[in-house]
Amino acid sequence: MTSRVETLLGRWDGEEVIVRHDQLTNAWIVIAIHSTRLGPAAGGTRMKPYESLADAVEDAQRLAEGMTYKFAIADLPRGGGKAVLAVPQGLRERERADLLRRYGALIAQLGGLYQTGPDVGTSAVDMDVIAETGAPYVFGRTPDHGGSGDSGPATAVGVLAGMRVTCERLFGQGALAGRSVVVQGAGSVGLPLLRLLLEEGADVAFADAAPEACERAHAELGLRAIAPEEVYDRACDIFAPCALGGILNERTIPRLRCRAVVGSANNQLASEGDAVRLRDRGILYAPDYVVNCGGAMALLGRETLGWSHEEADARIAATVRATLAQIYALADAEDVPTDEAARIVADARLERGPASASAGRGGAAM
Ligand code: NAD
Numbered sequence: 001m002t003s004r005v006e007t008l009l010g011r012w013d014g015e016e017v018i019v020r021h022d023q024l025t026n027a028w029i030v031i032a033i034h035s036t037r038l039g040p041a042a043g044g045t046r047m048k049p050y051e052s053l054a055d056a057v058e059d060a061q062r063l064a065e066g067m068t069y070k071f072a073i074a075d076l077p078r079g080g081g082k083a084v085l086a087v088p089q090g091l092r093e094r095e096r097a098d099l100l101r102r103y104g105a106l107i108a109q110l111g112g113l114y115q116t117g118p119d120v121g122t123s124a125v126d127m128d129v130i131a132e133t134g135a136p137y138v139f140g141r142t143p144d145h146g147g148s149g150d151s152g153p154a155t156a157v158g159v160l161a162g163m164r165v166t167c168e169r170l171f172g173q174g175a176l177a178g179r180s181v182v183v184q185g186a187g188s189v190g191l192p193l194l195r196l197l198l199e200e201g202a203d204v205a206f207a208d209a210a211p212e213a214c215e216r217a218h219a220e221l222g223l224r225a226i227a228p229e230e231v232y233d234r235a236c237d238i239f240a241p242c243a244l245g246g247i248l249n250e251r252t253i254p255r256l257r258c259r260a261v262v263g264s265a266n267n268q269l270a271s272e273g274d275a276v277r278l279r280d281r282g283i284l285y286a287p288d289y290v291v292n293c294g295g296a297m298a299l300l301g302r303e304t305l306g307w308s309h310e311e312a313d314a315r316i317a318a319t320v321r322a323t324l325a326q327i328y329a330l331a332d333a334e335d336v337p338t339d340e341a342a343r344i345v346a347d348a349r350l351e352r353g354p355a356s357a358s359a360g361r362g363g364a365a366m
Pocket of ligand 1 (some may be wrong): 119120121151152153155184185186187188189190207208209210213228242243244245264265266292293294295296
């Protein structure tokens, strides 16, 4: 009988999947390389427990594919990759750090095929540890270790720019003052996004599954969380998923009472049919990899292309503004869901090949 892992590996259109079992911790390391068409594969390292190896492989494959499109859309000379560290529950700190070092050694062994940065479950401090053995292929280290630190605030800048374009489309003007926005997840992206929205005068609400995150948002911004499930039912202009993927699905979409979805979470649509479901409900969807490219842009731009913090923010906002407006216009013109329009734009850039990835040579697209 064919196992699910075999099925996932067999039907994938990506380039390769590297799987290593870490004997000492019983963790699985999965590195999915979706495409190196525009450059070496790059993508964050996700670390969390998974039900099975197959779940970890599937997540890595889907996330790596998203990175291919994200870099194509952001016009950056990188291909799509992603690593998943499927760890057992309750890994002790020392075991965790040693696992990260062994993972770094594997990255070094790959010799530049794959470059990484932080993702859910890993931080800039973790990148410092991975870089001990994995340099020079590790981005997003702490500023003390020569990195540009947490990429969440840069991602939030792009999401905010996406919200402006969306408001222009829906309401004829991009100002967020007075617009109601519900944010799911107040973590590395959600919290700075909430701060930016408050500065803009938006009417915000948020939920987070972790009490510490709710307490931090209350302490820093004076906001009180709503219940996690309430985000789907609350009437608002924009719903911003900034937690985990798969949250737009046949169960949640009928409940949504928003005009648009614009958020940072990767792989928000549980299945392809969900883009159509959203459109049928008249909800404008800003494709996730289009609006959440800010983190990747900031890490690569600041650490390899010499951008300052301000320059990175300006380029991120300009890129998201231009690309999302193009995608919305194409979706209208072709009468297709925005998700499909984004794929058309990204595929065209991939088709043109590395020459179109111009950010490293002056950033014509930004
Ligand atoms: P994070 O881990 O810092 O924050 C996520 C937050 O979501 C956590 O506080 C967590 O408690 C909360 N959460 C989890 N499940 C929830 C639920 N069901 N309801 C409400 N809250 C829930 O992660 P992050 O770095 O802020 O990233 C958020 C999302 O954006 C992820 O999908 C990530 O892949 C994506 N993303 C992040 C970046 C970045 O620069 N950090 C870039 C691109 C995409």
